[in-house]
Amino acid sequence: MVHKTEKITMLHGAGGTVMHDLVKNYIVKAFTGIGNAEIPLEAMDDAAVVGDIVLKSDSHAVKPIFFPGGDIGRIAISGTVNDISCLGAQPFALACGLVLEEGLQISDFERILESMREACFEADVGIVTGDTKVVEKGALGGLVMNIAGIGRRTTALDNNLQVVRKNRELQARWTLDSNLSRGDKIILSGSIGDHGLAVLSAQQGLNFGSEIRSDVKPLNQMVQQLLGEVGGVVAMKDPTRGGLADALNEWSEKSKVGILTYEDKIPIHQDVQIACEMLGLDPLEIGNEGKLIIGVVPEKAQQALEFLWQTPQGKEAQIIGEVTTQFKGVAMQTVVGGKRIISRPIGDPVPRIC
Ligand code: MG
Secondary structure, X not given: XXXXXXXXXXXXXXXXXXXXXXXXXXXXXXXXXXXXXOXXXXXXXXXXXXXXXXXXXXXXXXXXOXXXXXXXXXXXXXXXXXXXXXXXXXXXXXXXXXXXXXXXXHHHHHHHHHHHHHHHHHHOOOEEEEEEEEEOOOOOOOEEEEEEEEEEOOHHHHHHHHHHHHHOOOOOOOOOXXXXXXXXXXXXXXXXXXXXXXXXXXXXXXXXXOOOOOOOOOOHHHHHHHHHHOOOEEEEEOOOOOXXXXXXXXXXXXXXXXXXXXXXXXXXXXXXXXXXXXXXXXXXXXXXXXXXXXXXXXXXXXXXXXXXXXXXXXXXXXXEEEEEOOOOEEEEEOOOOOEEEOOOOOOOOOOOOO
């Protein structure tokens, strides 16, 4: 869907079709064909591959900068680490670009740096270079930041691909959005909607009865263990802006397959479900910051699931669907027995969640 407008709107940053069109029709168009990368900009995957290095840059403008369960610093580290992890690589260095707003409290700045430091320890990756700018008091909401990072291939990724190739053909050397084929199972590593609703509650001063906390966390350790100890993973993606609905549709388009999901298998915490019903939001379209969808060859799906249950980041994992060639797009088998089409959202219903 083309969203015709003369100016940038908030929807252009909200995941979904409007942002996708902006990135594809302006940014990718401007740089396609310059330089050479194994996985280039126009693949629009979670990160690029140049030589044997995985490269990613991710800016963060979450509002407010503190919210239940996290803050802008924890998201920034986790976002870049998780995108690099999606290709099967292990992040090994980060760069941090800060834009601070005049008036930001030094105590808040220190709190954010401490939170970044903690996330770096969890991911076992450091910030090795960076830059700091200051702008006049205005609309930043305190600060924005960019974290770029590089990752490299690991023996765990090589082991993973060997396991895949014992079961079927795969040309790709990385876990990519375009790798899915018929029969693959889709695992979701945990519950959805927590992050978006935690940020929304902080933005609007809403109280949902219980405190809904963001799931934001680095997932690289879980990913590398899964690849090394189980294997059979063909694709991974973090369902951030636009949520599960957007991520599954992107897989379906790039792999040219259909994806059938089962409503009763998708983990959603009860407080998130109730808050979504209250606000008229679809949890499938709400962004997450500590979850992955994982495409696995069917022979390894159950073992991968049971492995994830043993990790702190994957305790609530479920097999939520499978890849089919019987239809195009994404559909859901509902609890009441019908089928519902899951289309790509226009944009995430909650603005500035990351
Ligand atoms: Mg991503």
